[in-house]
Amino acid sequence: MNHSLYRKLDWMLIFCYLILVIFGWMNVYASVSGEESRIFDFSTKYGMHLIWIASAFIIATLILFAIPPKLYTVFAWWFYVIVVLMLFAVIFVGVEVNGSKSWFALGPLRLQPAEFSKIATSVALAVLMGKYGYKFNHFPDAINALTVIGLPMLLIVMEKETGSALVYLGFLFVMYREGMSGWVLIYGLMSILLFIITLIFSPFIAVLTSIGILTILIGAQSRQFFKYLMIGIAVIIVLGLLPEFLDIKAIAAINPLDANSWIVILTAPVALFLLIRSMYKRNKIMRKYMLAFLCGICIIFSVDFVFDNILQDHQRARIETLFGMKEDLMGVGYNVHQSLIAIGSGGFGGKGFLNGTQTRFDFVPEQSTDFIFCTIGEEWGFLGTMSVIIIYLIMLVRILNSAEKQKDAYIRIYGYCVASCLFMHVFINIGMTIGLMPVIGIPLPFLSYGGSSLWAFTILLFIYIRLDLERWR
Amino acid sequence: MAVFLEKKNILITGIAVAFLVIVIRLFNVQIIDKSYRINADNNALKYETRYPARGLILDRNGDIIVGNKITYDIMVTPVEVEAFDTLQFCKILSIDTSFVKEKFRDYKLYRRKVGFQTLTFLKQVSNEQYNMFIEQLYKFPGFSAIPRLARTYPFNAGGNLLGYVSEVDANYLKRNPSYKMGDYAGKTGMEEAYEELLKGEKGYTIYLRDAHNRIKEHYEQGQYDKTAVKGADVVTTIDAHLQAYGETLMKNKVGSLVAIEPSTGEILTMVSSPGINVNQLAEINKHYKDIVADPYKPMFNRVVMSPQPPGSVFKLVNGLIGLQENVVTVDTKYPCHRGYTVGNLTVGCHNHPSPLNFYQSIMMSCNAYYCYLFRSIMDNPKYSNIREAFLKWSEYVKSLGFGTKLGSDIPSEQAGQMPTVEKYDRLHGKGRWRSLSIISLSIGQGEIGCTPLHLANFAATLANRGYYYTPHLQKDTQDTPIEDKYKARHYTMIDTANFSKVVEGMYLAVNGGPGATARSAALEGIEVCGKTGTAQNPHGDDHSVFICFAPKDNPKIAVVAYIENGGFGATWAVPIASLLVEKYLKDSIAPERAWMEQRVLEGNLLNKVKIKR
Structure with a gap:
């Protein structure tokens, strides 16, 4: 191999990686150490983590210098099949940890295939979509890609690791980059928004919100922005007065339905009429948005059903806690409450290394794994949390930038996969510790305690760093 | 190409926005909002609960029917426990080693829930055991003993009527969220009916902890401590002496004896026989199994x-x-x-x-x-x-x-x-x-x-x-x-x-x-x-039944005696009820009726009662 090639190694990424891993070990040490602690005591978590880190370094070195990058493309599908089989097998032979069956136990070692499935899925997806002539807009091609993502995701859901499965939604960003319409993402976000509004307020408010958003969108795409805006405002005001109107005694006495039902009865036929008319008149914009509106209504009125019947109890409880619908500081809300106290009490500069009272007294459960961000927040303060976020941001931007420069499409796609996985993990994990997300137990990349997670992210990242060299050939 | 670049930039903008949301939230939580810091202090404070004395139960004449005495609970803070001489420990407290093993297995199992908490290890230890334990306490790190009030019953009467007090269980906690694990509450009889009055209000003493979980000092010289408020005394309408007499009359019979003051509706005596012996009430946990297993169902009022x-x-x-x-x-x-x-x-x-x-x-x-x-x-x-x-x-x-x-x-x-x-x-x-x-x-x-x-x-x-x-x-x-x-x-x-x-x-x-x-x-x-x-x-x-009241004008007492399997009304119910009336109105039994009292006291109808199993 050409030695000069290695001068082109992305040292910035490696440097960020090292900082995070070392910082992670310090925080694992802080959150589990007692009074007399010896760094090389391998019976402790920080001792074990040291072993994980050392082995991760070895793996990283092997990937960079020993394993030929051709291997990934050649064996991509083998890796993928093996991982899928492992995901399937773990459902039957795995050990149960915290209610989910997602771990293999090999003597003292425990392995979570879901962590590694992201690597195999990324490589397989990159090979699939990077093939010459692949077009996402071509329907069978899109289905292939969705299947590659969906299969492991489904198996992980069956392992009751819903959190890890959510990370797979990040691959939508990759597809967006490779030709999927941005509207899919926008509609996805809007559905989530409607779900939340319906849950916190009412279906009534959610319908009004969607009318508002749609008039703005329709207006923006037509030449008569103000006309549509005025119509929208008028409709919202009239419908907004509906509850007041229904409150009038004489009407309340004979009215069998509530405002939530009335607003559907009033708006759905109008939307349906406009939809049919737009088809007739071949007005594409109107057709799209009226369809969206009708879908929105379906979503809004399925919220209760989804929430009560499809979600499991603990998921429901976590969502209720997140939106403050239920205050339960001793139960479901305990983790997040304690986590917020720990992070909040760090203030600007933090309490100093090993001086955190919250994290050291075990107020926060899982603090060396999923809640490691608490220790950072408490002992290193706002400065510490900021630094960590900036390091992640640097890594993400760097990966996306270099991905765009790739000559090989499959390396670019792989780069996007790496960035998506990282982003999903970082956002969900930190969001969870500060009460922006429901409690979803996934690790913080490079920082959390745990061999599977550290190894998986190391492999994921270093394969990209190695592949990135290929563009200098 | 330009379009592709645009998509990358949109994604980077999206990432930036998502991270900005996190940063704003962190800024708010870590810098603007001070309440989390105060909460953290609270976490670092150790609240030691001060339990109030439970209210007394007095009879209508002011005699104490239910009083308090001091016993000791052995407490444990599992995380502070080190290896100790289990044999000696068990000997002092006269418990089985298996009991200790079981307890510690549970602590280990629920260690996350237990955390740094101090839990009750053994309840109601006698004074002698307490003294021995305190002497040897240095050998058992993590353990401590706290005084607890237990009930005493000066009159040997009113087992069913008074009810018992015991530690709240998970079920009770679910129904009464204001209680905490380790609290006591009235479970039956008057203790249950007047729980609100009797229980009093818990207090606490606050200590400060340092980063090594050592108790440092009284927090702010104790100015935020709260003293426990003793429960209110409840006066019953029961006449303790009459109740005791009624219970001796009902001994070895199955049935009820009730006396009411007609002019007020106050219950003077309420006997359900066979009842719970008051000596068992104070240590209900020890006797609970026997009481429940008793075929005459003493818990059944x-x-x-x-x-x-x-x-x-x-x-x-x-x-x-x-x-x-x-x-x-x-x-x-x-x-x-x-x-x-x-x-x-x-x-x-x-x-x-x-x-x-x-x-x-x-x-x-x-x-x-x-x-x-x-x-x-x-x-x-x-x-x-x-x-x-x-x-x-x-x-x-x-x-x-x-x-x-x-x-x-x-x-x-x-x-x-x-x-x-x-x-x-x-x-x-x-x-x-x-x-x-x-x-x-x-x-x-x-x-x-x-x-x-x-x-x-x-x-x-x-x-x-x-x-x-x-x-x-x-x-x-x-x-x-x-x-x-x-x-x-x-x-x-x-x-x-x-x-x-x-x-x-x-x-x-x-x-x-x-x-x-x-x-x-x-x-x-x-x-x-x-x-x-x-x-x-x-x-x-x-069943032998009799209702009566006396005197005819201005009645002072109305009585019912319901003696199961007692035969004719006149056989058992009449003498039992009339002896109670006589005791209440005349304070003693006339000599010419002594034979009747003798006969009632000696009467045993238990073998006539068919026991349902």
């Missing part, structure tokens, strides 16, 4: 939970209704030749002169008389059919409190059973039942069941000649006033004049000379009024 047929006592009810409905007067006479016969139906009666008038019918408890009377009520031409007559009759009966929950402050009060039109429709076919079909109601048999409390309340109603106060156990005091519902008179649907006529009959039943059924209840110088009952029991010997 028969006074309010065991509806039974009232027997001939119920003739008074029909008599009152008959008078009120004008189907009978005091001069109405009916014949009786050892029973009442229509067609092939015969209600038997004992040997007595015939015919009898109304007074005599009560005095001699004639079955035939009440068959006639009951049929006149049911076949009263005033009503278009028996259904209507029956409904009217039911209304009268309910106005006397039967078939309803009286609303006393005794936990688990039952309403008893009342026959209904629907039930007879089902039994005999709709519209196909006649007065004869339900004739057993005339003598208090059949589809009616009333608790001893109903009967006691009825005795008080008779004493008051037409009204009652809801029976209750809490005495009205300035500090702990009773609810208004206990101060209201409940009038029945029957006139006072008619009550006086029935009372006259009851007077004769005790003092009427030959033929009177309750002659042994007569007391020197006190006009006792009463009525016996013998409730038929398909499962064994008949």
Whole structure:
């Protein structure tokens, strides 16, 4: 191999990686150490983590210098099949940890295939979509890609690791980059928004919100922005007065339905009429948005059903806690409450290394794994949390930038996969510790305690760093 | 190419926005909002709970029935425990090593929940054990002992009535979220009914912890500490001496003995026999299994939970209704030749002169008389059919409190059973039942069941000649006033004049000379009024029932004795009830009645009771 090639190694990424891993070990040490602690005591978590880190370094070195990058493309599908089989097998032979069956136990070692499935899925997806002539807009091609993502995701859901499965939604960003319409993402976000509004307020408010958003969108795409805006405002005001109107005694006495039902009865036929008319008149914009509106209504009125019947109890409880619908500081809300106290009490500069009272007294459960961000927040303060976020941001931007420069499409796609996985993990994990997300137990990349997670992210990242060299050939 | 670049930039913008949301939130949580810091301090503070003394329970004369004494709880902070000499530890506290193993297995299992908490390891250790333990405490790091108040019972009386206190369990916590693990609460009887008053208010002492979890000092010189507030004393309407006497009379009998002060509705004595021995109450956990396993069910408060047929006592009810409905007067006479016969139906009666008038019918408890009377009520031409007559009759009966929950402050009060039109429709076919079909109601048999409390309340109603106060156990005091519902008179649907006529009959039943059924209840110088009952029991010997009150004018006490499997009313219920009356009104038993007391104290009916397993 050409030695000069290695001068082109992305040292910035490696440097960020090292900082995070070392910082992670310090925080694992802080959150589990007692009074007399010896760094090389391998019976402790920080001792074990040291072993994980050392082995991760070895793996990283092997990937960079020993394993030929051709291997990934050649064996991509083998890796993928093996991982899928492992995901399937773990459902039957795995050990149960915290209610989910997602771990293999090999003597003292425990392995979570879901962590590694992201690597195999990324490589397989990159090979699939990077093939010459692949077009996402071509329907069978899109289905292939969705299947590659969906299969492991489904198996992980069956392992009751819903959190890890959510990370797979990040691959939508990759597809967006490779030709999927941005509207899919926008509609996805809007559905989530409607779900939340319906849950916190009412279906009534959610319908009004969607009318508002749609008039703005329709207006923006037509030449008569103000006309549509005025119509929208008028409709919202009239419908907004509906509850007041229904409150009038004489009407309340004979009215069998509530405002939530009335607003559907009033708006759905109008939307349906406009939809049919737009088809007739071949007005594409109107057709799209009226369809969206009708879908929105379906979503809004399925919220209760989804929430009560499809979600499991603990998921429901976590969502209720997140939106403050239920205050339960001793139960479901305990983790997040304690986590917020720990992070909040760090203030600007933090309490100093090993001086955190919250994290050291075990107020926060899982603090060396999923809640490691608490220790950072408490002992290193706002400065510490900021630094960590900036390091992640640097890594993400760097990966996306270099991905765009790739000559090989499959390396670019792989780069996007790496960035998506990282982003999903970082956002969900930190969001969870500060009460922006429901409690979803996934690790913080490079920082959390745990061999599977550290190894998986190391492999994921270093394969990209190695592949990135290929563009200098 | 330009389009692709644009997509990358959109994604980077998206990432930036998402991270910005996180940064804003972090800025808010870490820098602007100070409340998290205060909460963190609270986490670093150690609150040590100060338990209040539970309120005392006094009797109506101010004697303490339930007091407090000090015992010790052994506490443990699992994370601080190091290896210790388990054998010595177990020896001092006289426990099994398996108990210790089990406890620590649980602590390990739930270590996340336990955290740094201090938990109760062993409850109610005696003084000697405590002293030995304290001496050796340095050998057992992580353990400590705290004084706890336990209950004492100066009178050997009132086990069921008073109830017990025990540590709250998971179920209780679910229903009463204001309690915490390790708290105690009243679980039965008065301890349960007056938990709110008795429990007092917990306090705490705050200590500061450093980063190594060591207790540093009193937080802010203790100015934020909260002292425990002692629970309020509750005065009961019970007369402790009378209660104790009642329990000795009821020893080795199964049944109830209840005494009420008619002018107030205050319960003077309430015995459910066999009951729980008060010595077991304080350490209920140790004895709980035995108590539950006892075939005579000592936990079962028969006074309010065991509806039974009232027997001939119920003739008074029909008599009152008959008078009120004008189907009978005091001069109405009916014949009786050892029973009442229509067609092939015969209600038997004992040997007595015939015919009898109304007074005599009560005095001699004639079955035939009440068959006639009951049929006149049911076949009263005033009503278009028996259904209507029956409904009217039911209304009268309910106005006397039967078939309803009286609303006393005794936990688990039952309403008893009342026959209904629907039930007879089902039994005999709709519209196909006649007065004869339900004739057993005339003598208090059949589809009616009333608790001893109903009967006691009825005795008080008779004493008051037409009204009652809801029976209750809490005495009205300035500090702990009773609810208004206990101060209201409940009038029945029957006139006072008619009550006086029935009372006259009851007077004769005790003092009427030959033929009177309750002659042994007569007391020197006190006009006792009463009525016996013998409730038929398909499962064994008949139940012996007696209700009475005394004196006839200005009654001071109304009593019911319901002795299961006691035979005739006069056999056991009459002497037991009348001895209680005598004790209350005269303070001692007259020498010429000493034989009767002797006989009651020695009487043992337990072997007559069929035990359901």
